[in-house]
Amino acid sequence: MSFVSEFNALPVPTLLQQSRTAGVAAVRETLTRDRLSLLDFARLISPAATELLEHLGRRSQVLTRQRFGKVIRLFAPLYLSNECINNCKYCGFSRDNPILRVTLSVDEVRREARALAGQGFRNILLVAGEHPKFVSNGYLAECVAALHEETPSVSLEVGPMEIAEYRPLVTAGADGLVVYQETYDRAVYDDMHTAGPKRNFDWRMETPERAYAAGFRRLGIGALYGLADWRYEALCVAAHAEYLLRTCWKAALTISLPRLRPCAGEFHPLTHISDRELVQLVCAFRLMFPDVGLVLSTREPAKLRDGLFPLGITLISAGSHTEPGGYTGAGRENIHQTVRGRIVEAGASEWAGPGKGDNTPATGQFNIADDRSVEEVARQIQQLGYEPVWKDWDAALMT
Numbered sequence: 001m002s003f004v005s006e007f008n009a010l011p012v013p014t015l016l017q018q019s020r021t022a023g024v025a026a027v028r029e030t031l032t033r034d035r036l037s038l039l040d041f042a043r044l045i046s047p048a049a050t051e052l053l054e055h056l057g058r059r060s061q062v063l064t065r066q067r068f069g070k071v072i073r074l075f076a077p078l079y080l081s082n083e084c085i086n087n088c089k090y091c092g093f094s095r096d097n098p099i100l101r102v103t104l105s106v107d108e109v110r111r112e113a114r115a116l117a118g119q120g121f122r123n124i125l126l127v128a129g130e131h132p133k134f135v136s137n138g139y140l141a142e143c144v145a146a147l148h149e150e151t152p153s154v155s156l157e158v159g160p161m162e163i164a165e166y167r168p169l170v171t172a173g174a175d176g177l178v179v180y181q182e183t184y185d186r187a188v189y190d191d192m193h194t195a196g197p198k199r200n201f202d203w204r205m206e207t208p209e210r211a212y213a214a215g216f217r218r219l220g221i222g223a224l225y226g227l228a229d230w231r232y233e234a235l236c237v238a239a240h241a242e243y244l245l246r247t248c249w250k251a252a253l254t255i256s257l258p259r260l261r262p263c264a265g266e267f268h269p270l271t272h273i274s275d276r277e278l279v280q281l282v283c284a285f286r287l288m289f290p291d292v293g294l295v296l297s298t299r300e301p302a303k304l305r306d307g308l309f310p311l312g313i314t315l316i317s318a319g320s321h322t323e324p325g326g327y328t329g330a331g332r333e334n335i336h337q338t339v340r341g342r343i344v345e346a347g348a349s350e351w352a353g354p355g356k357g358d359n360t361p362a363t364g365q366f367n368i369a370d371d372r373s374v375e376e377v378a379r380q381i382q383q384l385g386y387e388p389v390w391k392d393w394d395a396a397l398m399t
């Protein structure tokens with residue numbers, strides 16, 4: 001049995017109803033419990049719970065400090081390639097977007113990683129679009145092996161694979177796998193994913209389980225907020241996390257809370273989650289899952305991030321680039337444009353601007369909102385009374 005069966009049997013109407021209509025008294029009662037159920041979680045994300053947001057924040061802060069200490073861990077995304085065979089309406093890398101694309105060579109990836117190491121990072125997330133030709137398994141294994149020599153913690157956010165395809169990546173040194181379901185709403189999922197293997201909703205949802213079976217010992221999940229109703233997404237993420245904590249118990253689990261950002265293709269969010277609701281969601285996840293890492297990226301603006309750090313966030317990115325070669329300019333001489341998946345002459349697309357040979361960077365996946373330098377973010381963490389930690393975990397402690 002996989003999470004898909006549990007997901008299909010979730011009592012969604014009951015949970016959703018609680019998340020929309022629970023009263024303050026029910027929320028207060030939930031806050032007296034040590035262990036929370038999905039129904040309790042539904043109450044914590046209800047409109048009524050916003051009246052108790054300060055209380056939720058205090059509880060969340062205390063729990064986070066008890067379980068994680070006063071530290072914020074940092075990681076950096078390193079984009080390997082923005083080639084992709086999928087069309088996801090909300091993503092700048094979609095196959096049909098006429099953008100500037102490149103896949104870094106292994107040496108260029110090493111260069112990028114060394115630049116990140118120079119900034120202090122010891123925890124790197126390798127990100128790539130899904131493209132069997134440019135981003136083959138062999139290429140990914142080579143990238144991981146090259147970085148593993150110098151970087152203690154390498155994880156992946158790449159197209160889903162079979163267990164047997166994941167194993168060589170684990171052997172090469174990758175320890176974590178991140179895969180967002182994007183949306184847990186099947187109808188919205190079908191509408192958003194118009195072409196490519198990503199159209200298979202169930203296959204994607206089973207990915208963390210396959211990754212675990214292959215030996216990954218850090219798993220990251222999440223929904224992309226802005227596609228379906230945020231309370232529905234949060235309930236499904238919570239159910240998914242509960243399942244993984246039960247069945248993949250040797251792995252450390254993280255939950256990310258990305259909100260949609262502007263990107264090539266100019267997709268506009270279909271739904272909205274306010275800043276205040278995002279704060280509420282962070283607290284609700286912390287109260288529900290005291291030991292699960294909560295991840296916040298540079299998609300959120302500096303002020304909101306600073307406010308969220310002490311409330312339950314444990315892992316953040318900083319100084320991020322969402323284009324391959326973003327940290328060093330690597331790969332610029334190989335940049336090309338694509339129109340509907342086909343390579344065209346540089347400069348042929350008014351979207352992408354000039355191309356090959358003029359030192360223009362590849363197109364990023366989305367625009368970041370917190371554009372502070374890594375040093376600024378680290379300083380801010382210290383000013384908040386927390387210690388910035390550059391390494392996510394130590395392999396020696398896990399064996």
Ligand code: SF4
Binds near residue numbers: 087093
């Ligand atoms: S979200 Fe991922 S799979 Fe979809 S277009 Fe972007 S890179 Fe490709």
